[in-house]
Amino acid sequence: MSNHDTYSSHYDFKQVETKWQQKWELSSAYQVGEDTDKEKYYVLEMFPYPSGRIHMGHVRNYSIGDVVARYKRMRGFNVLHPMGWDAFGLPAENAAQKHNTHPAKWTYENIDYMRAQLKQLGLSYDWQREFATCDPDYYRWEQKIFIEMYQRGLVYQRVTTVNWCENCQTVLANEQVIDGACWRCDDQVEPRNMNGWFFKITDYTDELLNDLQSLNGWPEKVVTMQNNWIGKSTGLTCDFKIDGSEEAISIFTTRPDTIFGVTFMSLAPEHPLLATLTEGTGKEKEVAGFIDDILREKQRQSVQEEPEKRGMFTGRYCINPFNGDKIPIYVANFVLMEYGTGAVMAVPAHDQRDFEFARAYDLTIKPVVIPEGETFDPEFMHEASTVPGKLIDSGQFSELDSIDAQGKIIDFAREQGFGAPLTTYRLRDWGISRQRYWGAPIPMIHCDNCGVVPVPFEQLPVLLPEDITTSTDECRPLHQRPDFVNTICPACRKEARRETDTMDTFVESSWYFARFACPDSDETPLERDRSDYWLPVDQYIGGVEHAILHLLYSRFFTKVLRDLGYLSIAEPFTNLLTQGMVIKDGAKMSKSKGNVVDPDQLISQYGADTVRLFSLFAAPPERDLEWNVQGVEGASRFLNRVYRLVREFYGSNVDGTAYSSSDDTALLRKLHQTIKKVTYDIEDDFHFNTAISAVMELFNTMSSSLGSAAGKGASTETVSETIRNLLLLLYPMVPHFSSELWEMMDFPETPEEQLWPIHDDEKAREELLTIVLQVNGKVRSRIEVSADSQDQVLQDLAMADEKVNRFIEGKTVKKVIVVKKKLVNIVV
DSSP states (O other): OOOGGGSOSSOOHHHHHHHHHHHHHHTTTTOOOOOTTSOEEEEEEOOOOOOSSOOHHHHHHHHHHHHHHHHHHHTTOEEEOOOOBOOOSHHHHHHHHHTTSOHHHHHHHHHHHHHHHHHHTTOOOOGGGOOBTTSHHHHHHHHHHHHHHHHTTOEEEEEEEEEEETTTTEEEOGGGEETTEETTTOOBOEEEEEEEEEEOGGGGHHHHHHGGGGOTBSOHHHHHHHHHHHOEEEEEEEEEEETTSSOEEEEEESOGGGGGGOOEEEEOTTOTTHHHHTTTTTOHHHHHHHHHHHHHHHHHSOTTOOOOOOEEEEEEEEEOTTTOOEEEEEEETTOOTTSTTSEEEEOTTTOHHHHHHHHHHTOOOOOOEEOTTOOOOGGGOOSOOOSOOEEOSOGGGTTSBHHHHHHHHHHHHHHHTSEEEEEEESOOOEEOEEOSSSSOBOOEEEETTTEEEEOOGGGOOOOOOOOOOSSTTOOOOGGGOHHHHEEEOTTTOSEEEEOOOEEOHHHHTTTHHHHTTSTTOSSOSOOHHHHHHHOSEEEEEEEGGGTTHHHHHHHHHHHHHHHTTSOSOSOSEEEEEEEOOEEETTEEOOTTTTOOOOHHHHHHHHOHHHHHHHHHHSSOTTSOEEOOHHHHHHHHHHHHHHHHHHHHHHHTTOOOTTSOHHHHHHHHHHHHHHHHHHHHHHHHHOOHHHHHHHHHHHHHHHHHHHTSOTTTSOOHHHHHHHHHHHHHHHTTTSHHHHHHHHHHTTOSSOGGGSOOOOOOHHHHSOOEEEEEEEETTEEEEEEEEETTOOHHHHHHHHHHOHHHHHHHTTSOOOEEEEETTTEEEEEO
16 A cells, blocks of 8 residues: 555645656657557547637537547547647738748747647547648648549539639638628728639539438438538429520429419629620620629628628519510529529519518519418518418419429420439539748649640659748739749640749648558558548537538548548548537637637646536536636546545555444445446546546545444445546546545556446345335225335325225325335325
8 A cells, every 4th residue: 555645635636647647758758559359439620720728618629528538438439639830821821921820830830839838738649640621641642532522523624703802812701701801801802703713513513412411410400401501402403594585594493383483584794695785785885884783782791691682673584484475584693603593583473582572662473372271462472471372373283282282393304405404513623722921832844835734743843942031021922923823834844934832721631530540651632441441530529610621621631531542431420529619718719819718727726627627527528618717627636635534544454354334335335336427427428527426426426435433435446446437437538636536545557557437236226115105095006115214105095095096086185294214295
């Protein structure tokens, strides 16, 4: 037994945590390799952007992952738990300019600082696998994958309208435009046509959609969000000929049953026909000015903002092929060129958006679908009717049920040669071009003689130029750097130009999880045997804000890597946990709100294990965590109580031989019940808060037993067994603390080398009590119940008892008296 005097009388977390972190690092405790004799488990938290400091959201996220990793090791799994850095991107470049330094220097200094912070938390990462996505050894392989995708027809260039920030000299995603301004510098954004590179994610649309059904370990809301983002629709495509022209406007509709109710046509301002549509109408300048106004208005709007519906008559008409109606053509701000055909047949009687537009511009409203028992007068309609019904004024289809009519109308259009059935998707190809310095260069060469030529594999990586000085005006985009641009064509050896766009940072994060399986491979992006052993990721953990783009792109990349022969899997993440945010003063912690809590200060004041325990105990992982300093102090008090009890108990040389076996039974029962509950809470839904609560209850039971008078407490042997298991249950949450007390008690090895405790159902079973059931004070029945049954449970059992019911049937129950562990008396 250890000499307890060698251990501090209080829990010295600084000394303890430093001691165990050094031991883990020196012993390479968490380095792992493939082991076919053990079942693997790959747990991964979404890797961080190296902004310079971790925040409480990081602490919570990584603490959750670390509990899972440590728990699974104790269950006998071969656990991979890696960490890396999502290091490229415009924020790093802007920050480097602000601090008058090189983005690489700024990034790697931040990584060094944040790595030290993560180690201070005692996270059990395999640091041997660490990499940053800005490492040339990483983006070298990304460039090779890009070229292989290009060779398979999965990468192409096209001209597209983009959001351009003149100040930042880069394209912005729609989500990065806030109120018409750049999210980074607040300058106004303008539309610009530009040649860009795209990944053909649409080649995988059906597989991405269908495979959602296999993601049983994902939150339903995330699956739904991806389903909606892909946006599969089936319906009719047909052409409306422009009156007096050979041109036609193609439309797609999911409501062919309403096509006889079309009263106008709406075109997106970017629709290619608009350039010639207004010729000779006298409205050319007016319409062109309106289109320019709309496009600028779109730049000022956020993605979520719903603009006021505006439109303008073009002066031209088109013909409805079903009934020959001549309908006016409008350009409208609510029609999106990127969805469907950029043209919308407007049916104001049965579409609310069209209804509002028709009312605003005094256009005809024509009902053609009438629900049973209703009639519509267009003049008195207050909103569109979108429910099924019988068709009217619909030619040969009148009187048909609207649902049944859809297929018949599509068949008629196909037979007549002006339409066909069509399935469309909301998902569009992924534009990956970025016009900045700090990103992975796209490995293509433009040659006047040969066209676009990939960089030969043996010349990879295409490195970023490193001669940028620390002066703030030197972080120029690659297209402004002749030393980078000018090169030789690898095919014809003539002068050529390098591609100057860099890749969207989502590309790096779309396959990093696979590279962790073989980060030291210098022959190939992914070694098939090692990747096959570790992948897919068994448990992925991160914020729900990544539910669409990052997770969708990762799923796409996994399928591409499979088809390139690098992987065997089709889906990257078997289980997904989207943890909630950390809230303070009713809002998410952020610098702008001034409600940030610095983890460094907390760790310095309370210790890493206290901070971990609070972040795990304060709320279930999928719920938002409300910051509460009292909660941190409570976690600290609990750890100190456990520390004092263990030290004092083993320092007092307690003689347990006089203690009764009945008290042993009670403590052992609580121990095995706790093991059962903690195991279930972790395995079932990662509800660490209730698991920790159960351990606290066990501690209180043990503490009460030790505080009992002689002859009333549990034996030393039973208390020792309880402490041993309590430390094992706590170990994944507070590893430094548990390891220290484990060593103090002279238990063999360390907690992480132990198997997870297994409960004994027989020992966990509650003792049964016989409860007397009375009616008006007379015994009418008896039942056996668990000793811890609550009063309401006893009352319900008494009221449901068959014998008791014979004496209370048809009578009014005035009250029910419960005498704990003895009887229930029903007064009638």
